Amino acid sequence: MAPQPSSITALSAPGKVLLTGGYLVLDRAYTGTVFALDARIHVIVQQLRRGHRGQAGSGPDSKAASEAQSAKPEGSTVDEGEVEDTIVVRSPQFVNAVWEYTIQRCENGGGVKVIQKGDTPRNPFVETSLSYALTYISYVADSKDFGSLSVTILADNDYYSETATSKGPGSHSRGGRFVNFGVPLQEAHKTGLGSSAALVTALVSSLVIHRTMQADDLGAGRDKLHNLAQAAHCAAQGKVGSGFDVAAAVYGSCLYKRFSPAILESVGDVGSAGFDERLFAVVEDASAEHPWDTECVDFGMQLPRGMQMVLCDVECGSQTPSMVKKVLAWRNENRKEADILWASLQNNNERLRQELKRLAQHPDANTDGEFTEIQTYLQRTRHHIRTMTRRTGVPIEPSVQTELLDRLSDVDGVIGGVVPGAGGYDAIVLLIRDDQSVITRLNEQFENYESLVEDDFGGKIGNVRLLGVRHGSEGVKNEVLEQYAGWV
Numbered sequence: 135m136a137p138q139p140s141s142i143t144a145l146s147a148p149g150k151v152l153l154t155g156g157y158l159v160l161d162r163a164y165t166g167t168v169f170a171l172d173a174r175i176h177v178i179v180q181q182l183r184r185g186h187r188g189q190a191g192s193g194p195d196s197k198a199a200s201e202a203q204s205a206k207p208e209g210s211t212v213d214e215g216e217v218e219d220t221i222v223v224r225s226p227q228f229v230n231a232v233w234e235y236t237i238q239r240c241e242n243g244g245g246v247k248v249i250q251k252g253d254t255p256r257n258p259f260v261e262t263s264l265s266y267a268l269t270y271i272s273y274v275a276d277s278k279d280f281g282s283l284s285v286t287i288l289a290d291n292d293y294y295s296e297t298a299t300s301k302g303p304g305s306h307s308r309g310g311r312f313v314n315f316g317v318p319l320q321e322a323h324k325t326g327l328g329s330s331a332a333l334v335t336a337l338v339s340s341l342v343i344h345r346t347m348q349a350d351d352l353g354a355g356r357d358k359l360h361n362l363a364q365a366a367h368c369a370a371q372g373k374v375g376s377g378f379d380v381a382a383a384v385y386g387s388c389l390y391k392r393f394s395p396a397i398l399e400s401v402g403d404v405g406s407a408g409f410d411e412r413l414f415a416v417v418e419d420a421s422a423e424h425p426w427d428t429e430c431v432d433f434g435m436q437l438p439r440g441m442q443m444v445l446c447d448v449e450c451g452s453q454t455p456s457m458v459k460k461v462l463a464w465r466n467e468n469r470k471e472a473d474i475l476w477a478s479l480q481n482n483n484e485r486l487r488q489e490l491k492r493l494a495q496h497p498d499a500n501t502d503g504e505f506t507e508i509q510t511y512l513q514r515t516r517h518h519i520r521t522m523t524r525r526t527g528v529p530i531e532p533s534v535q536t537e538l539l540d541r542l543s544d545v546d547g548v549i550g551g552v553v554p555g556a557g558g559y560d561a562i563v564l565l566i567r568d569d570q571s572v573i574t575r576l577n578e579q580f581e582n583y584e585s586l587v588e589d590d591f592g593g594k595i596g597n598v599r600l601l602g603v604r605h606g607s608e609g610v611k612n613e614v615l616e617q618y619a620g621w622v
């Protein structure tokens with residue numbers, strides 16, 4: 135029998151930065167070095183009402199469950215007399231961010247599908263995570279009775295650019311580490327930390343732990359949660375990416391080698407006959423034909439002592455999907471040249487990672503305190519990325535970012551930096567000496583920062599600011615409820 139659910143479950147998962155290996159990591163022949171961040175997305179699942187066929191909510195915490203039930207969050211349509219189970223998802227840091235769903239049990243093993251009520255704009259990442267997690271849960275627990283659930287999403291501030299409200303005096307009015315953004319989610323500008331991967335990971339993990347496992351099972355269940363989160367994230371995105379962001383959300387910082395795309399290609403859509411069995415096989419890695427082959431090496435890896443990683447938001451977004459398509463099209467048409475370039479990048483990225491690892495393991499090896507080797511490898515990686523930019527005609531490191539990286543690399547205490555991930559006009563990453571005076575000097579640079587070059591791709595960067603986010607290394611984890619006072 136499945137374990138009895140406790141009444142409230144809270145988990146969080148981190149954002150990511152792909153320090154090196156952008157584009158290369160799409161191909162299993164290469165790897166990416168991904169760092170988890172200390173900016174996390176939290177998901178709190180509350181059991182509002184027992185499953186009406188008498189299944190849920192009768193666990194060891196049933197007193198707390200009935201309290202949660204009577205403290206029914208505002209706006210919920212769930213009440214005791216109603217037979218229909220509903221799931222209400224809220225993102226209370228944003229205006230009107232409430233999504234309410236009914237649960238549809240599909241025939242012929244089509245799984246469990248959530249159907250959105252009302253006319254709030256749909257949130258594909260929330261919706262798909264719910265359908266995928268409930269399908270898996272109902273298959274393993276052999277029960278389709280979920281009861282009604284209230285789900286709260288809380289994100290650390292650095293996932294989105296500041297808004298008038300988040301900067302203002304009332305931003306922390308509800309208390310704790312989370313701010314009120316005062317705008318609808320669609321109007322919030324993302325800083326590119328991988329909010330959707332962290333959200334999907336925290337959401338599917340909290341639902342699965344809530345219904346089929348105990349909090350202590352998180353370690354042992356990590357691989358299954360990874361497989362489920364990758365499947366849900368790909369379905370919500372409508373494409374199979376490399377999955378490095380979901381891997382970092384689950385396992386934390388690591389050297390990542392992607393899974394073979396074929397693993398997820400045959401899952402099909404929720405509602406289609408046999409979906410529950412296929413999803414179960416994917417999550418439990420039960421397919422002999424397509425076993426999971428993701429490789430996350432050195433997970434939980436740390437930066438060397440005395441080094442810190444910072445991100446600089448440049449207030450200007452880029453379109454990753456079309457950039458990826460263009461780079462891959464160029465690679466297909468220029469295979470020989472691309473292979474040489476990809477090999478040079480891989481080789482240098484690997485040396486950089488090995489040196490970071492060596493210094494992390496032998497803190498005394500950095501005798502001059504300058505991280506000179508790291509500086510050299512970062513410069514070489516940038517050199518190859520600029521070649522990639524020129525040859526593909528894609529603004530991976532466009533000249534306004536070259537200018538910014540060059541200027542910041544000259545600041546005393548900055549070891550070097552790169553455009554992470556797909557590059558473009560997203561936040562850049564810097565490795566610096568872990569010293570407050572370096573942060574002070576960087577902030578001084580940003581006060582009057584003005585770009586003096588004309589960009590080769592017509593991009594412009596506005597305000598540059600240091601994000602508060604730092605390297606975090608840890609993947610998905612259980613959370614304590616006290617920190618959500620005022621929000622849940």
Ligand SMILES: Nc1ncnc2c1ncn2[C@@H]1O[C@H](COP(=O)(O)OP(=O)(O)O)[C@@H](O)[C@H]1O
Pocket residue numbers: 225257258259260287288289319324326327328329330331333
């Ligand atoms: N706090 C949040 N609450 C609810 N949904 C969120 C939240 N943050 C992000 N999302 C979902 O993730 C989407 C952004 O994902 P995506 O475009 O992949 O950006 P990112 O690069 O940050 O992952 C949003 O459109 C929304 O569906």
Ligand SMILES: C[C@@](O)(CCOP(=O)(O)OP(=O)(O)O)CC(=O)O
Pocket residue numbers: 151152155156157158159160326327328375376377378379454458554555556557
């Ligand atoms: C090009 C890529 O290899 C890296 C993209 O990294 P980003 O960190 O830029 O990704 P987004 O969060 O989607 O903006 C694509 C991939 O690996 O999926």
